Amino acid sequence: MAKRIIISGGGTGGHIFPAIAIANALRTLQPDTEILFVGAAGRMEMEKVPAAGYRIIGLDIQGFQRSNLAKNLLLPFKIIGSVRKSLQIIKDFKPHAVVGVGGYASGPLLYAASIKKIPYLIQEQNSYAGITNKLLGKKAEKICVAFDGMDAFFPSERIIKTGNPVRKESVQIVDKRKEAAAFFELDETKKTILVVGGSLGAGTLNKSMMSGLALLQSQDIQLIWQTGKYYYRGIIDSYGNQPKDNGIRIFEFLNRMDLAFAMADVIISRAGAGTIAELCLVQKPVILVPSPNVAEDHQTKNAMALVNKDAAVLIDDKHAESDLVEQTLKLLKDEAKMKVLSSNIAGLALPSADETIAKEVLKIAL
Secondary structure: OOOEEEEEOOOOHHHHHHHHHHHHHHHHHOOOOEEEEEEEOOOOHHHHHHHOOOEEEEEOOOOOOOOOHHHHHHHHHHHHHHHHHHHHHHHHHOOOEEEEOOOOOHHHHHHHHHHOOOOEEEEEOOOOOOHHHHHHOOOOOEEEEOOOOHHHOOOHHHEEEOOOOOOHHHOOOOOOHHHHHHHHOOOOOOOEEEEEOOOOOOHHHHHHHHHHHHHHHHOOOEEEEEOOOOOHHHHHHHHOOOOHHHOEEEEOOOOOHHHHHHHOOEEEEOOOHHHHHHHHHHOOOEEEOOOOOOHHHHHHHHHHHHHOOOOOEEOOHHHHHHHHHHHHHHHHOOHHHHHHHHHHHHOOOOOOHHHHHHHHHHHHOO
16 A cells, blocks of 8 residues: 655755655655655745655744744744644645654644654754754654764664765766866866855855955865855855956855765865765765854754764864865865875765665554
């Protein structure tokens, strides 16, 4: 009998892309599986999920707003409304199991599943579990995690270390440097830095690169720089019309992450869990600048899980503008350190996370 599975969560690419990867793996394992996504209305999943070929229903839900406390006045009503809508979704779709990947919509849907006695699985992406997942984990059939030590948050007997699902096309980089050099119109033989701050961008990374551009160019270092959509226009306006032969390539968004990764000698990145999962598979030296603007400072904890195994370099957000470019250049000159970082981060890779999680979902499906 075909299984019906609801996958809930979203809000950021870090939640959406793993969710789609799990859905694709379910379809590969059992092609007749019926899959319904539940996300937050108005968020990026409402566009990305249909583009991937899946149906999605949006809940009127938001996260806690730290910067504008007045916006939180409606939050209790939105939560109650979202739980009611989730109960109706479960009644209509009759799922055999529910998957929560984190994000605004995950909480109400998993809570509704617990009320209706529908088995559910949590995919906790970070090294530090959020409040919602900690509460919901008490009744979860399985909790799939990507980091060690998660028994501090969840019952140890229900934890499975699966890793985080990634976009497989983004990490297939073997023998692509020549293609990448042609794609970006760069010199294949020159050292190249890749900077990625996520789809929305990272202000600190962008300021750090702007302040260090002259130094990079003086050292004849090439740069592939994803600014994110919020920052791109301002950076381009400040940067001006530079010649194409200066080795600096600036993008709002990189559609060919595989080629960007293939071209990079060192990667500078935030420390979101999904990004780290990709970086482990890419196996390049990484400098992580954790975002300070996230719940429970979980990006720093994600980064430290790598730093403690000598698998990445960490630079604090507050020191990035003064130190980041200089430390990156120092690393580029230290071939021995680069080899150690590459080897150690490769040892943390878990390449089949999507399939492993999908198998666990099918096991719990009634």
